[in-house]
Amino acid sequence: MNHAQDDPRSAVLGGFDTAMGVRMIKLTRDEVVLEYDIDKRHRQAYGIVHGGMHCAMVESACSTGAGMDAMLRGQSVVGVENHTSFIRAARDGTLRVVATPITRGRRSQVWEATVRNQSGQIVATGRVRLLCLEPGSELAGKIVERP
Amino acid sequence: MNHAQDDPRSAVLGGFDTAMGVRMIKLTRDEVVLEYDIDKRHRQAYGIVHGGMHCAMVESACSTGAGMDAMLRGQSVVGVENHTSFIRAARDGTLRVVATPITRGRRSQVWEATVRNQSGQIVATGRVRLLCLEPGSELAGKIVERP
Amino acid sequence: MNHAQDDPRSAVLGGFDTAMGVRMIKLTRDEVVLEYDIDKRHRQAYGIVHGGMHCAMVESACSTGAGMDAMLRGQSVVGVENHTSFIRAARDGTLRVVATPITRGRRSQVWEATVRNQSGQIVATGRVRLLCLEPGSELAGKIVERP
């Protein structure tokens, strides 16, 4: 379950993504691509991928891209709003999410991510608003710095 | 990791919730309460709970409640929109989510869920829109029926 | 204030759009374009265009396109969720909104619309989920039929 961590591109993914078998396919400040193979960890009781899993992939992809961009400017980011629309149910196969920026300001960023199945059909699509934090900001009682 | 399944209230939770150690505390058509203890499965790279995990708890709680209500009317539901706001970062301890209905129509439902930490502070809060499906509707290539 | 009604393309716009001086530029089932010139009707107290005006243009453009598509299949639509992100403040000039479909199912549609200023910069962008109604459905105590 943890072998994704052997891949250096996955160093920026955390415990959630590792527990869910998410692989980092591409990571730049302009585009992030993630992928995973659907299994029972990802499904809800009806047998289709859990809507929260789609939200989580949107969140992972958008916040990784925004974080990359912010880091290059000496900032870090924290997601504040996630809005995800579920378009088509998925039961099996590999899902791929691609995130791109809508706006990257000094105060906040908005990224958009779309999840597609192997046929290229949209499964889910969402947007994340992130706040940009200057070094030394506090978050949940700790000073913000990249681990 | 799977012992939550021994609890009959958890029968309605699926593989995602089980993989994440989510416990069903209360399940009625008017209120759903879920809970989990934060560990590394739930965190992103900064060490706080992954935003997608909050979205997922909002989704699980809202769709379980809406599904319960729909079932009592001979329908089932499918979530179509999840909008979650992140209010306060969480690193440790137990998080509890409570979902209640905003509207329960014949065509669609809207539920709201709020995640709180052990001090009762709001950690995240979101809303889910669900479509109501009549028996025999198709979803992802299968006829909808409760497992 | 009402001369927009003389243009046949504007027949599908209602009182709100007319009161706000919104012009229909293009209307097909695949794309809708609206436009208006900013004046004091559109601004909030800080002197920039009111966020709700951006939401409204997203709503008008998306629901007009979805309604056009639905009509050609003998259905009508009703918007149920509007999520709009504000990207860049606008004070003056002409704003143009372009809406395109993300999904057009038998049960619901999702459209996306982006508002740009005359320099082509994104001012706001949002998504609308709409339910599709069969003829004879009831809405707010009246049978649904296109006026």
Add this chain to the structure above:
Amino acid sequence: MNHAQDDPRSAVLGGFDTAMGVRMIKLTRDEVVLEYDIDKRHRQAYGIVHGGMHCAMVESACSTGAGMDAMLRGQSVVGVENHTSFIRAARDGTLRVVATPITRGRRSQVWEATVRNQSGQIVATGRVRLLCLEPGSELAGKIVERP
């Protein structure tokens, strides 16, 4: 159309609210109440209140409350995300929106607002995320200061 401006509580409402006949009923840092009587300015082509009008009332109420709270701390606010759910169609009568805070931090605020008809039924409900700006911040090319 402009007599609402004679009421001192309406001084904080801008051109949009005035053009739409919106009345300020209550304004504190903990609760904002607005009201308007439905007429043709508020309706879309089907004869019901335009979804964007509901978003706008959510936006006006939330941003007025957040702005009041911020002002007392020497800040100002700018709305960045508006998510509104439409619950029940409205054709006539008076609509009232009540906004209350979900969180009021130093960096951002989230407010929630619900629109009800004269029978007290929910017509729409939404949430707005706002960024807090320190004095001297720039917004749309101008230094932020309250008019």
